[in-house]
Amino acid sequence: MASKGGLLPITRAFLSSYYDKHPFPTISDHVPRLSHHLYNLSNHLCTTTTSLPQGERLLLKEVEMLPPHKIDENMWKNREHIEEIIFLLESSHWPKPLQQQSTPEDVELAHLLTRLTEKCQGTLKLLESIQSKSAENVFNTVMTYMPQDFRGALIRKQRERSERNKKAEVDAIVNSGGSIRDRYALLWKQQMERRRQLAQLGSAGGVYKTVVKYLVGVPQVLLDFVRQINDDQGPMEEQRHRYGPPVYALAKLVLNIHLFLSLSWWRFEDIKWQKHQISILEEAVDVYTSEMERFLKFIGEVFANSPFFVTAEEAGARYVKNDEYRESSVPAGKSYEVSLEVESVNSYIAWDFSVAQGKISMDIGFSIEYTNSLGQKTLMLPYRRYEYDQGNLCTLMAGKYKLIWDNSFSTFFRKALRYKVDCIPPVVEAAASDQG
Template sequence: MATTEGLVPITRAYLARYYDKYPLAPLPDAAVDLAARLRALTADLAAVVPITLDEELLEQEAAGIPAHKIDENLWKNREQMEEVLFLLNKSRHSVALQQKSTPEDTEIVSILDDIETKLKDMLKKLEQFQLKNADNIFNTVMTYMPQDFRGTLIRQQRERSERNKQAEVDALVSAGGSIHDRYVLLWKQQMERRVQLAHLGSATGVYKTLVRYLVGVPQVLLDFIRQINDDNGEVFVNAPFFISAEDAGAAGARKNDEYKETIIPAGKTHEVILSVEAVNSYIAWEFSLQQGALNMVLDIGFHVEYISPSGEKTLILPYRRYEADQGNFCTVSAGSYKLVWDNSYSSFFKKSLRYKVDAVPPVVEPAVPAVEPL
């Protein structure tokens, strides 16, 4: 786990000053001239061949005001590329172009094929950039999370959330949704990701159940997550994640640790019972043994069992000896779960146990809605 001691989250004022070091070069005159020529050419073509309904939406998008968010611009670029590729599909070519009736038709088809190839390559690179950037941000945040079951559960929740989002997109496509419909949904999902992370930082919304067990995560990290993921937040390539408290004029990070320690005498056990009110909760644990007398490497038995409301016991995790362990499982029943550390087999040696356990309620996400055919 990386340390945030002495650091505070970036602020917009600091970030604005920081980016003064990275001024954007103005567009070259050639780019401005090219844009003007393309607009004039488009107007001339539209006068000869009126814009079709399929082309109208793309024309409106291109003529609109660019989005103020960098990530929204990336999604818009992808959408417009896919719309252009749809229009370039050979099935939409005129009969003359499909038959290559004249040398001029052959040349036009060759140019269109070249444009299609380049657009597909650009679209693939843009998709890969977005995926890589999302992973980089998530993994950077995770380096500041405790490397125990809490980080593991956040990763599992993220994977499940992404599967649900993909299922929602697949359902829309299967129902006949258009390219525009799909990108409206993709952008909505992107904003939901940012809202969820902002909730994680401010301990509101459904993610407050995660914050409840994130004791030990520096407040500086939660503040940072909240700030970069609100409606005006952005993360740029050169952006610093954290700055010194001296630079920001703010207090440093807060530390907290929920590990417990206990001595288990020879011939005894130590038990912890966790109550679970809902299925799909997580039972999570991490423990290790402190070094024993004479520098001996010791182990201890550990198992988990379920106790139903009627008192019936069911073994969930079989007995095994460990020096240390970290794990979790998703519950299928409400009730009590008993975690047992067993030193009953030892006749002489006590065990010094350091552990952390929790029952984490499920983070409930909206069900994937049924999409009516268009």
């Protein structure tokens, strides 16, 4: 587990100072210009007909709306529309007259569309890679600050199980003939579910209540981080303020490319593409893919090196400890006990403690015993002397458990015991029910 001493989650002010060192060069003026041109061409195609198919109506409505505020939602929207464009540019989805390539102009246009397809595929691949690396970076950072024992393993297993279930949901939509729009609506819903689970990890809610709230050794700074990282006015708002405008402009352009191409395919037999229209489409795809790739490479590096935690001195704030530990003084010749009522088999009893006398580290005896309904006692953890210890015990029986710190061997010195103890219900069963 990474050291957490004196750390605080990043603040918006600190992130602002970090982003000051990484300004993004201004997006090309061609991006809004081409968006405007394509929008006008699409409007012309719409005004020459009495009704639009549902898909095109939805696209037109989306074009006239503001892009989503969140950067990651814009990323998913870009992915969706790139895939839609690739779908339309595949030869099997061309209008019938174009598929026949009966004229030299059609042959030339077919070559152009193939080139544009390849450019879009390259951008899509890069976008998918950046998103995947970003997600792994956040999760691995969180796990670095988690205890590296059964607790971390439980969260990793829960994540693996959750991701398998999410993939199965997506596969089910694809296999049932769902559209690209349907698939991405589900993908974004799943992304929000990941965010909700991350927030639950920080607030000890949902399935993570059994993994976090009752755990020993999970740093409070980590819980604070995952709870507030995506708040509307939290640290990520600074990210949206700095890098939102370029991605908003790119999202608008790719949406206009998609709308124009979709309307053109729908009206292909009624209209004849003019050279300037083909030229605008070609330029729009070229500008979009080059500018999007420039933005992705920049933002991928910035996010990969962006801090999540800083020292209290760096943040300009005082670190306040809030770790829910308790303290007790154990007199010489005496012992101190904590009793737990365990309701379920395969629960975990977890503990973390240290002991001192003044500023000097001292040791104390520690053991755990179980008492059944008949009052019979069984030693579950043999007596040993420790200066400090962190561990857990999987219960094989429900009933009363007693954690005992023994200072009876000491004749003169009382011990200052600082401890944290809890009982964790069976996590696998809790996780399974939450998934259902």
